[in-house]
Amino acid sequence: MENKSIYGGVLLKAKNIMDFIMTCETPPILTEISRNTAMNKSTVLKILHTLELCGYVRCTGPEKRYSLGTVFLGYSQSVLSTFNIKSLAEPYLTTLRDNTNETINLGILQNQSAVLLSKLESPSAIKLYSDIGKGLRLYTSAIGKSLLSTFNQDEFENYLNTTELEQITPNTITNKAELIQDIEVARKRGYAIENCENQPDVICVGFPIVRSGRTYGAFSISAPKYRVKTTDLENFIKYGKIAQSKIIAAL
Structure with missing residues (x-):
């Protein structure tokens, strides 16, 4: 939060209380809320009321026991209907394109595919093939x-169980056990690598965009293999991590 004069400190206390309630698997009681928000029970009780x-x-x-109210369901629907991950992410992806000089793609999950929302072209003369709005296979692409x-x-x-792992390129992973292992590695390190699995001679690195358990999409850096050194x-x-x-x- 920027260093600005803040009006209404009780709002921040209320936010801390609701943030704590949100993280609890079981709705907490007053004592638990007080202990975990560093506020006395009297103050917490007044705010809860x-x-x-x-x-x-x-x-x-x-x-x-206290839980968040259903009023937030209405708020969440409003946020989802007006939220635009493309507009939010684009300034950072533009910087990423400028730092790497390679093509940057942004996509979201839709009907078991990764649908491209935007593409920032590399300044290189060699352009990589991809279409906005096109669905990419999840198991062959870095975004997917x-x-x-x-x-x-x-x-x-x-x-x-519902996806046939077709051979798209010689490097496409078509063995389920190998794909499971590959995705587990991606999960642990926070990014996925596609080594010429979706397009021949193209390497991509993909990064998921996840906050508070919600996946907003993913982006990738794509480049011809011949110019990608270690x-x-x-x-x-x-x-990409930056x-x-x-x-x-920013979410």
Whole structure:
């Protein structure tokens, strides 16, 4: 948060209380909220009463456990209907394109495909083929594999059981066990690498955009294999992580 004069410190206290409630697997009681927000119980109780009056929290059961109110469902629908990941991410992806001098793609998950929302071309004379609005296979593309790395176990198993792993290029992964291992590696390191699996002689590095358990999309850096040396790949990962963290922070 920028260093600005803040009006209404109680709003920040209310936010801290709701943030804590949001992270709890089981609705907390007053004592737990007080202990974890570093506020005395009297202050917390007064704020909770006001939040309950506004519909922001609910108090239920004999133990008086607090959970977020259903009013947030309406807020979330409004946010989702007006939110534009393309507009938010584009300044950071433009910087990424300028830092790497390679093509940057942004996509979202839609109907078991990665649909491209935007493409920032490399200044190089050699252009890579991809169309805005086109759906990419999840298992062959860097953006797609990044999105797969955000799937939970049930979602990933369902994808594997309903998707035929076709051979698109000589490097395409068509063995389920190998794909599972590849996605697990991507999940652990926070990015996915596509080594000529979707287009011959094209290497891509993909990064998921995830915050608070919600996946907003993914982006990738794409380049012809002949000009990607080890140091170039390291820079793709370095600058990609920077862009990823800045986009997530801006969400």
